[in-house]
Amino acid sequence: MTSTEYIKVENVEMVFETRKGRFHALHDINLTVAQGEFVTLIGHSGCGKSTLLNLVAGLTLPTSGVLLCDQREIAAPGPERAVVFQNHSLLPWLTCAENVHLAVERVFGAREGKAQLQARTAAALELVGMAHALNKRPHEISGGMKQRVGIARALAMEPKVLLLDEPFGALDALTRAHLQDELLKIVARARSTVVMVTHDVDEAVLLSDRIVMMSNGPAATLGEILPVPLPRPRNRVDLAADATYVQCRKQVLDFLYRRHGQPQQLAA
Amino acid sequence: MVAAVFHHTLDSRPAAAPKPVPAAAAPPPPQPASTARTSRPPFDWRGLWLAVLPPIIGLALLVGVWALLTMNSSTFPTPAATFEAAVKLFADPFYRKGPNDQGIGWNILFSLERVAAGFGLAASVGIPMGFILGRFSFINRMVNPLVSLLRPVSPLAWLPIGLLVFKAANPAAIWTIFICSIWPMIINTAVGVQRVPQDYLNVARVLNLSEWKVITKILFPAVLPYMLTGVRLSVGTAWLVIVAAEMLTGGVGIGFWVWDEWNNLNVKHIIIAIFVIGIVGLLLEQLLITIARRFSYDEH
Numbered sequence: 001m002t003s004t005e006y007i008k009v010e011n012v013e014m015v016f017e018t019r020k021g022r023f024h025a026l027h028d029i030n031l032t033v034a035q036g037e038f039v040t041l042i043g044h045s046g047c048g049k050s051t052l053l054n055l056v057a058g059l060t061l062p063t064s065g066v067l068l069c070d071q072r073e074i075a076a077p078g079p080e081r082a083v084v085f086q087n088h089s090l091l092p093w094l095t096c097a098e099n100v101h102l103a104v105e106r107v108f109g110a111r112e113g114k115a116q117l118q119a120r121t122a123a124a125l126e127l128v129g130m131a132h133a134l135n136k137r138p139h140e141i142s143g144g145m146k147q148r149v150g151i152a153r154a155l156a157m158e159p160k161v162l163l164l165d166e167p168f169g170a171l172d173a174l175t176r177a178h179l180q181d182e183l184l185k186i187v188a189r190a191r192s193t194v195v196m197v198t199h200d201v202d203e204a205v206l207l208s209d210r211i212v213m214m215s216n217g218p219a220a221t222l223g224e225i226l227p228v229p230l231p232r233p234r235n236r237v238d239l240a241a242d243a244t245y246v247q248c249r250k251q252v253l254d255f256l257y258r259r260h261g262q263p264q265q266l267a268a
Numbered sequence: 269m270v271a272a273v274f275h276h277t278l279d280s281r282p283a284a285a286p287k288p289v290p291a292a293a294a295p296p297p298p299q300p301a302s303t304a305r306t307s308r309p310p311f312d313w314r315g316l317w318l319a320v321l322p323p324i325i326g327l328a329l330l331v332g333v334w335a336l337l338t339m340n341s342s343t344f345p346t347p348a349a350t351f352e353a354a355v356k357l358f359a360d361p362f363y364r365k366g367p368n369d370q371g372i373g374w375n376i377l378f379s380l381e382r383v384a385a386g387f388g389l390a391a392s393v394g395i396p397m398g399f400i401l402g403r404f405s406f407i408n409r410m411v412n413p414l415v416s417l418l419r420p421v422s423p424l425a426w427l428p429i430g431l432l433v434f435k436a437a438n439p440a441a442i443w444t445i446f447i448c449s450i451w452p453m454i455i456n457t458a459v460g461v462q463r464v465p466q467d468y469l470n471v472a473r474v475l476n477l478s479e480w481k482v483i484t485k486i487l488f489p490a491v492l493p494y495m496l497t498g499v500r501l502s503v504g505t506a507w508l509v510i511v512a513a514e515m516l517t518g519g520v521g522i523g524f525w526v527w528d529e530w531n532n533l534n535v536k537h538i539i540i541a542i543f544v545i546g547i548v549g550l551l552l553e554q555l556l557i558t559i560a561r562r563f564s565y566d567e568h
Contacts, residue, residue: 093565
């Protein structure tokens with residue numbers, strides 16, 4: 001009954017009080033995400049997509065309006081809504097396993113024994129193909145590997161919702177493509193509900209069930225929501241010539257560059 | 269259109285395809301050179317010279333100028349005479365002939381003991397205080413002007429207060445060290461706490477970590493490098509202060525010894541004392557740098 005409205009964002013406004021005065025970041029945001037759905041937020045930089053994600057995460061609270069997750073108000077961050085941060089945010093003084101273990105311990109520590117927790121940690125790293133780096137520290141592994149560990153940390157908590165804030169933004173194109181494929185597989189297996197922020201059109205079309213396109217800030221709103229009716233599992237090479245794929249991609253590009261040109265260009 | 273969609277994978281392929289030929293042809297020439305290098309690594313004499321030679325030249329220059337200036341002096345000892353006196357002095361560093369005549373070893377140890385006591389107290393008060401100041405901006409704003417006011421005060425100005433309160437020389441010296449070496453630890457710890465990256469605190473919030481876990485797994489490791497910098501500065505200050513404080517309070521200690529030798533007009537010993545103070549300070553500093561390196565983490 002609630003599966004169509006697992007996450008619900010109602011009339012959300014976000015105003016930041018900055019030193020330069022008030023900054024109206026988000027205006028009248030309404031969005032619902034169904035259970036098991038993969039939704040991406042896309043828009044030009046500075047349009048408030050990360051702000052919206054932080055609101056869902058509970059890291060910031062809206063100026064007005066309500067956010068619900070599983071019919072409960074989002075008032076604070078919680079392990080049922082795991083976040084993968086843009087810059088991986090692994091703790092540099094802990095090994096990969098310890099970083100993941102920190103999350104595992106918090107969520108399952110009360111119910112499970114040490115061996116079980118360790119097994120969970122190992123399984124999460126195995127899932128993202130990082131089993132070989134259990135005892136390595138973040139500075140010893142590459143950027144793509146760090147992001148994998150970040151994803152493992154989020155997945156290890158068995159979250160109801162996975163929130164991804166431009167998780168592949170800092171990676172090179174090949175690593176990014178590879179991790180996108182991995183993410184598709186992992187999400188399909190775990191049947192997670194995912195909200196992802198991105199500025200990459202291909203990434204959005206390839207991964208999402210729906211693409212939420214945001215207008216430029218200040219006072220950004222949801223411009224348009226595009227369903228992506230492509231069957232899963234999806235294969236990036238097959239999709240390249242797929243008419244639906246090309247059509248979806250065109251629509252997003254059209255929104256971003258024709259109707260809501262880059263803010264820099266507008267200013268110039 | 270299609271090529272543009274998959275520019276990530278397709279673009280790199282045509283670029284990579286023609287490459288293998290030159291790439292396969294190119295490696296052989298450097299390979300023999302690199303294997304030769306690994307099998308017989310030439311010793312880095314140049315690097316060794318550059319590391320060792322300049323300090324030796326510097327030291328030689330100092331001793332040379334000193335020898336030149338004291339060639340015809342009757343009051344100031346020559347390097348050779350000072351060295352001779354040092355050899356005699358360090359032949360028996362731990363003798364005791366009454367309270368005012370003890371070996372140089374005892375003097376150094378007593379000074380170090382006072383520094384350890386004063387510095388230890390300062391660390392046990394200053395570091396927790398730094399955490400509190402870094403965590404609560406109200407308290408920070410409350411205490412900041414006081415710190416700014418008291419920090420530049422000369423160590424010797426604190427000594428009379430110590431003498432007044434404790435009515436004894438030794439606790440007064442320890443008090444002076446305490447009050448002078450506490451500031452760098454407070455300030456650096458507080459700055460470290462304020463500079464803990466927001467990302468790490470966000471991780472703590474998302475994982476909903478307990479306050480204890482936040483302190484032990486995130487705050488403490490993140491602040492540690494800053495804290496150790498504060499500790500290092502503090503030890504330096506403590507060692508500076510002890511000489512001055514002991515000159516005034518007396519007792520056994522390297523500072524008192526300098527003053528005592530001045531009263532004996534034994535300039536050679538004063539010069540030796542200067543070197544000894546310098547070397548001990550250097551060793552303390554190096555010890556703490558080693559500790560700091562051991563506990564600092566690599567970013568990126």
